[in-house]
Amino acid sequence: xxxxxxxxxxxxxxxxxxxxxxxxxxxxxxxxxxxxxxxxxxxxxxxxxxxxxxxxxxxxxxxxxxxxxxxxxxxxxxxxxxxxxxxxxxxxxxxxxxxxxxxxxxxxxxxxxxxxxxxxxxxxxxxxxxxxxxxxxxxxxxxxxxxxxxxxxxxxxxxxxxxxxxxxxxxxxxxxxxxxxxxxxxxxxxxxxxxxxxxxxxxxxxxxxxxxxxxxxxxxxxxxxxxxxxxxxxxxxxxxxxxxxxxxxxxxxxxxxxxxxxxxxxxxxxxxxxxxxxxxxxxxxx
Amino acid sequence: xxxxxxxxxxxxxxxxxxxxxxxxxxxxxxxxxxxxxxxxxxxxxxxxxxxxxxxxxxxxxxxxxxxxxxxxxxxxxxxxxxxxxxxxxxxxxxxxxxxxxxxxxxxxxxxxxxxxxxxxxxxxxxxxxxxxxxxxxxxxxxxxxxxxxxxxxxxxxxxxxxxxxxxxxxxxxxx
Numbered sequence: 001x002x003x004x005x006x007x008x009x010x011x012x013x014x015x016x017x018x019x020x021x022x023x024x025x026x027x028x029x030x031x032x033x034x035x036x037x038x039x040x041x042x043x044x045x046x047x048x049x050x051x052x053x054x055x056x057x058x059x060x061x062x063x064x065x066x067x068x069x070x071x072x073x074x075x076x077x078x079x080x081x082x083x084x085x086x087x088x089x090x091x092x093x094x095x096x097x098x099x100x101x102x103x104x105x106x107x108x109x110x111x112x113x114x115x116x117x118x119x120x121x122x123x124x125x126x127x128x129x130x131x132x133x134x135x136x137x138x139x140x141x142x143x144x145x146x147x148x149x150x151x152x153x154x155x156x157x158x159x160x161x162x163x164x165x166x167x168x169x170x171x172x173x174x175x176x177x178x179x180x181x182x183x184x185x186x187x188x189x190x191x192x193x194x195x196x197x198x199x200x201x202x203x204x205x206x207x208x209x210x211x212x213x214x215x216x217x218x219x220x221x222x223x224x225x226x227x228x229x230x231x232x233x234x235x236x237x238x239x240x241x242x243x244x245x246x247x248x249x250x251x252x253x254x255x256x257x258x259x260x261x262x263x264x265x266x267x268x269x270x271x272x273x274x275x276x277x278x279x280x281x282x283x284x285x286x
Numbered sequence: 287x288x289x290x291x292x293x294x295x296x297x298x299x300x301x302x303x304x305x306x307x308x309x310x311x312x313x314x315x316x317x318x319x320x321x322x323x324x325x326x327x328x329x330x331x332x333x334x335x336x337x338x339x340x341x342x343x344x345x346x347x348x349x350x351x352x353x354x355x356x357x358x359x360x361x362x363x364x365x366x367x368x369x370x371x372x373x374x375x376x377x378x379x380x381x382x383x384x385x386x387x388x389x390x391x392x393x394x395x396x397x398x399x400x401x402x403x404x405x406x407x408x409x410x411x412x413x414x415x416x417x418x419x420x421x422x423x424x425x426x427x428x429x430x431x432x433x434x435x436x437x438x439x440x441x442x443x444x445x446x447x448x449x450x451x452x453x454x455x456x457x458x459x460x461x
Contacts (some may be wrong), residue, residue, distance in 0.1 A: 010336045017343040017367055025410055026359025032359040039351045043301055048303025115445070137304045139353050210417060 010178050030174060037176040040136050042149045044114075044179070047137045048149070055274060090274070097166040097269055100230050100245040104197060109139060109240055130163070130279040131155060136179065138273070140229070144187035144209055146170070148278060152180045161233075161280045165270040166232045168192075168246040172280060182278065185246060185268060186213050194246060195234045196264070199223050202234065205266065206249065214263045217255065225252040225264050245269055287337040291444055292329075296345055299325055300352035302432025317424040320396065322349045324433035326366050327392045327442070330373040332446045342370025345373045358410060365402035369395055388437060389430040 024032060039046065040168050133148035133156075150156055152175050160172045170190065173183035183190050186207040194205045194215060203215040215231070227250060232243035247266035255261040299321040307318050323346050329341035330367040334371050346366025373395060376382075400421040440446075 010339055013336055014339050014367075014371055018364060021343065021346070021360055021363035021367055023360075024347075024363055025358070025406060027358070027360075035359065036351055043297075046301050050301065054305055079409065142340065164374040198393060210420075 012092045033135065033181065034173040034176055036060045036139075037147065037151075037174065037179045037181065039234065041176065041179045041263060044136050044149060051135065051137060052276070057173065092272065093269075094165045097245055101166060101242075102267070104230075104232050104243040104245065107197060121233075128280045129155075131282050132277055132279055133180070135275060143211070143273070144172075144184045144190075145176060146182040146184065146272075146275075146278070148180050148280075149178070150280065151175050151180050153177050156180045156280055161281045163244070163281065164166060164272060164275045166245075167268065168244045169270055169272055169275075169278065170266060180280075182212050184272060186211050192246070193234050194231050195243060196220075196231055196249070197243075198229050199225060204265075205231065208265075211267060212250065213268075215266060216261075216266055217258075217260045219260060220262050222260075225249050225262060229249060230269070231266050287333060287341075288319065288444060292341065292344075295440075295443065296322070296325060296348045300348045304353050315418065317420055317428060319429045319432045320425055321429075322352075323396050323426070323429050324436055326370050326399075327373065327388070327395050327433065327435055328440050330370040330395075331388070331391065331425045332375065332444075335374055335378075338374035339367070339371050343367035343371070343373075361403040361406035362399070362407040362412065364406055365399045369399050369402065385434040390436040391428035393426045396429055399421050399427070414426075454456060 061268065071204065083184050087244050111151060122161045131150055131154050133150035133154075136147045136149050139145045139147060144254075156175050158172055158175060161168055162172060164231055169186070170182045170184040171192075174181040178275070184207065185192060186209060188207050188209050188214070190205075191200065192205045192206040194220070195202045199218075199220045201218050201220050203214050203218045205215045207213045218225075227248075230245050230251040231247040233246045234243055246269070248269050250265045252262050253262040289331040303321045326342055326345045329345065330338050333341055343363060343366065347359075349362040349366060357384060373391065382388055402419075
């Protein structure tokens with residue numbers, strides 16, 4: 001009798017929990033997303049501390065035990081130099097992106113001059129407000145989402161663009177009062193209109209996961225896309241009036257059905273794995 | 287079953303999975319052991335049937351909560367729950383005690399839960415990025431290598447050393 005009760009109980013428990021799982025599966029994403037954000041908020045301290053330690057471990061050398069003092073000093077100096085190098089590399093990457101953004105702004109300004117025959121250009125960056133946000137954790141398949149420590153209370157709303165190292169890295173996809181989720185450009189659900197400056201061609205960039213995105217059906221006007229070429233996000237509602245560098249070309253292949261068109265694989269210009277904070281563009285315009 | 291210890295253990299594993307496990311990657315930053323998968327197999331083979339069902343679904347819930355594969359929850363709750371329950375049933379027929387068998391169980395569970403999660407996500411919305419090599423081989427393989435060695439401290443922590451308990455019982459019976 002007792003065994004029968006236990007067997008029935010297990011079966012019923014399995015059914016109830018499966019039903020619960022199905023309810024979760026088919027619940028609206030913004031409801032279940034709130035649970036995930038609440039988890040990130042409650043455990044923000046261990047999550048952010050763990051992430052900082054992980055980032056630190058990537059640059060630090062393994063500690064030596066009971067080594068001679070001069071050897072230990074050499075290691076310490078080496079470690080400091082490594083830290084310095086990492087810092088300089090980050091600054092260099094930022095400056096490169098900054099330069100790329102400036103070049104794009106210059107090209108945009110020249111195009112305006114040529115087409116409209118006027119000199120007046122307004123640096124749109126000045127009109128935008130930025131909200132710095134610290135990264136709590138990286139999630140998603142292929143690390144394609146970030147959870148940050150700013151939310152509705154800091155004027156973040158869904159659809160705002162996010163910068164990392166002065167390049168565009170994604171869009172705010174979900175917000176709670178104190179946290180927000182950022183869908184990176186490499187996420188398979190991310191679609192962003194972009195322009196390849198050197199080819200003077202445009203297309204829609206879609207993430208493929210694993211740190212890569214693709215621009216399909218690009219008419220390159222008989223030019224061959226080159227690796228390293230910059231890709232810029234173009235104007236959409238809520239976006240600053242100037243192009244912002246978003247990715248660089250990794251490789252490309254012709255469309256087998258239509259050889260005029262190319263499929264171009266790109267990767268973010270920013271090393272997202274080493275980012276500790278991002279800037280969210282908060283437009284003052286409606 | 288000590289449910290409070292279980293909750294703390296799952297919570298700690300979920301936090302470690304999204305933070306410190308990033309340091310343990312091999313070949314590629316995305317290939318790393320899945321602590322929650324290891325816990326799933328551990329509780330599925332060590333718990334009583336009803337406890338195993340609850341534990342499997344709870345670990346799936348933690349997996350979906352902590353490191354969601356998609357923008358929504360559910361795929362891993364169901365896949366972990368269903369396959370954890372199946373493993374528990376299977377364990378009643380085939381004993382999974384030796385280290386190679388435990389490693390094989392983790393490897394197979396890693397593959398089937400990854401495929402099931404992906405298919406469930408496909409039901410719900412657009413498919414998420416799915417790397418067959420990474421999710422169906424490297425990650426389960428790495429978990430299978432590490433997992434059996436974690437079973438001993440886990441068994442001690444959860445006071446679930448069945449073998450030892452049986453031995454004690456048989457010794458007491460002979461006396």
